[in-house]
Amino acid sequence: MHLYHSLCLALAGIVSSQSTQSLTDALNGQNSSLSTLNSLLQSTGLGPALNNLRNVTLLAPNNDALSALLNNTDAAATLSDTGALTALLNYHVINGTFYADSFGNSSVFAATHLTNESYANVTGGQRVEARASDGSVVFFSAYKENATVVTPNVNFTGGTIHIIDSVLTIPMNVTDTLSKSNLTAAAGAIRTANLEKVLGDLRDVTIFAPNNDAFNAIGNLAANMSTDDLAKILGYHVINGTVAYSTDLRNQTVTSSSGQELRITVEDGAVFVNAARVTIPDLLVSNGVVHVINQVLNPANSTETPDATATSAPPAFSGASSGTAGVPFTSGISTPTTTVPAATSGGGAATSSTSNPGMPMKTGAVGAAALFGGAALFANL
Template sequence: MQFKEFLLLSLIGTSTAQNASNLTDALGSENSTLSSLNSLLQQNPQFLQSLGNATNVTFLAPNNDALNAIMNNNTNSSSPISSPGDLDALLRYHILNGTYYASDFGNTSQFIPTQLTNSSYTNVTGGQRVECLADSNNNVTFISALRQNVSAVTNNINFTGGTIYIVNGVLSIPQNVTDTLANANLTAAAGALAATNQTQNLTDGRNVTIFAPNNDAFNAIGSVLSNQTTDQLSNITGYHVVNGTVAYSSDLQNGTLTTENGEEINISVINNETYVNSARLTVPDILFSNGVIHVIDQVLNPNNTSVAPDTTATSATPAYTSASSGTGGIPFTSGVTTPTTTYPAATSAGGQTAEGAAMPIQTGAIGAAALFGGAAMLANF
């Protein structure tokens, strides 16, 4: 049974909760807006029971329009997304650990763990994260895979065990490293990791931070990369990976991080811009199944670790002397499958709030395959 049919059958019936003493009762009290969600929960009694016992949680409840949009936009009808495990994972990704009211959020992102802890879907200690922030009017945004975001349309529906936000979309479970890099149009980084046989280690790894150069950065030093041995390339790619630490943007402060190859990278925060050695961080916090990816505008040089950022430069200067573009196109991309859909918010800085903080681009409704595709591929690796 395909997911579209599975979801349609699950949405038959309604919840009839009479009071809001627990989470399921509170959801039932909003049945005119959440009838599709309530019906889906009624068709999954084991999860519904655990939901009723939940305490100190924040539940992000997709409204009827959000769930209907999934059905209407499920363009990949061949994707086998009828697994109860997939559905359980998706629902658990909407449960934040802790009670967070709208007033608890500001324009600095918080990365809050969820009840998605199943190792088939995530290798982040304490549960896969959701990025949360708000503007000065308490308009709250929740950001998931590939910086896709949903907005709260109703805040702070309280019950004895926490609070509920009604949201206008469905969160997407973060994907494995290969799919995340490809869909973020970081195909050179994906190819470089594959060329140095590091993809599987990152797929199996736990708590990983990757500083991923964009395609232009790889192209800018194509002449250097074409002359590297496999061991030299492995040293370069390893210098962009931090194992054992998930360093979200809110964790990046002046100091150092030790990379996979044992060398340190220098983190500098200057005039609200973050730099890694001399590279500028251009897109922060692309969540993936094992941690987080930050996009940078240079390829880091493990043999030039003391290079400092030039905050006055209008374009990135490679950390490799005498480097130039190669003649064969963007390095490492020839064997990488070009994604049919990329996500602009994962490859650009996004808009600005009134306070000047970067906000993601609203990406709208997506198909069921995008919600589960990364998780399903992770399980099949």
Template sequence: MHLRRALVLGLAGLVAAQSGTPDLITALQSQNSSLSLLIGINTTGLSSQLSQLSNVTLLAPSNTAITKILNSPMAGELSQPGILQLALSYHILNGTYYASNFTNNTPMFIPTHLTNSSFSLVTGSQRVEILAQNGNVTAYSALRLPSNFVTTNVNFTGGTIHIIDSLLTVPTNVSYTLRASNLTAAVGAVQAAGLNTTLDTTRNLTIFAPSNDAFNAVGSIFNNISMQTLAQGLEYHVYEGLGYSSTLTNTTVKTLSGGSLNITVINGTVFANNAKVTIADILVRNGVVHVIDQVLNPNATGSNPQLSASTTTPAWTSASAGTAGVPFTSGIAAPSTTVPAASTSATSTKSNPAMAVKTGAVGAAALFGGAAVMMNL
């Protein structure tokens, strides 16, 4: 009951119609069969705490979404209003977006009301990805966890409401996200190079993170590598600027190492030099991570990307696979729980097969974003 009350109060403090509270409340009550857990506890409190926001889109958690939290062992901790306020602010989009505004097969990265710097080190405010495909609309949040739209265009005077079947998960820092996504080689390499703080706290980063298989394929290059060389190599995988997949075009960017990196888009598939983006748009506190199928070579900047892996020129032509396991993974604990997460191939018109994102922290409670992030920082 405390969590249910806190949910309503948290929502009340965040969303309101410009011309008066009854309009929003009436809109919510019209969906009582789906939103009763959200609106049925303290309607008076909801009314009294409405602020004067307008031109917003509310992604309203359904009874199913809230039940996941109510039934979790951490429901008591999640009753803290401050945590709920942060999490719920991520469910409010800046601007009114009706279902018809979401372009088919092209992901949109929409600013939310989440501006707290503990969870948003991007210009403006933290984003959520919205993707329409085959008549269905899905919101993707941290770790590409999907929240499906089950009812759309419940309009009120301050905007519109879409009901979703899972709560959004607030993005967290790069270090946690790489580990939770089972990119353990990248985690170990970043630690060995001493780049955790840089990657976790620098604003507006785009990171191309090689998969474990990519690190293993060139394992020999890491034999006796110096910390300085490793750091420079990893910095070549990062640039300042928000490169969400649908905004990327053929261009050259300056990386943190100072080197030039070629970005190419072929039929909706994104390449960094010759490395293909295999999992796009993993949102983090300070930007976005794309998983790639090769370790980039700062000294091989020529770009001739190919859609077929068999015809792609490797970045490290003389490298060989590691013989002692995946590099940098010794002592890096793999996440214990697998959570399915869909992914898109950049701006492709079709989805890649679903990726199993592993995380030891994402469970029913972690679906509630801010609370789980705080507990896992």
């Protein structure tokens, strides 16, 4: 379908704000900072389509942000693809009108107009994280890349515009995200267990991904682990059928994709899965969300209780210790060349850049699949 008509259908809404200016007029009024965006819209014929937006929040990258993207050779080539450009633009349109004062210190995971399953397998549209930080509103996308609002609340008949200083990065598939986030052992374990396609085919998942230290702590056992045993252990780290962001995690028991129960505990502001602490929440992926934890979970040992005072979690496997061959499962997995939050001790703003910033990548598979024969939802989520 032609890009104009495709975006028209994708961005149509039903509610208007009290402003009387069209989106085109609002964008033109900010031409000193949005001239690159305006030129892009004019060259693609998207202006009239965008004027049909209703009850939305448009995140508009400024000149510096878009120029950096367009000067990237790989990104420029991808932008010539109508589907990729549409996906990227749709990810910058949030359902609902969110003014700057709508955001506080707690994260909001707002649904966007990116619903094309070739790029996002999340029911209701791929999300973007937003919260107030140091007097500004910051949006977080893939790899915790951040975009700060530099000019808020440019209102138009269909909602409001926030001018941002970076192009959002569309969440990628699980293994690519783990690899680029320095969760190389988790990425390697998925590959070793031949689960890359299975995880990529799922729709709406929550994954608890152990960090490299956690895998290293069971290195002696990992060295002799069968593919089937590894697959069962990895399945215990996946909730299939629900995307549970950090704001959804609370005291409850849920069923993993391998069929065993996981206990979610919130204690003194920290979130635990069995005895494992969530160290970095909310790494957005194409089909859900990943939370980084500091222990490899054991499906045969689900009764461990968390210790909120501890800085690390002991192995959940008896007889486990560090191996002699380095961090397991990392052979053949590229170490990221930039620092992203999952490679550090905490979340928050990212300082990294990717080789293809802001650009969408097809998921490679559309639709859902059963994982390890099990599926479960968070109760009453």
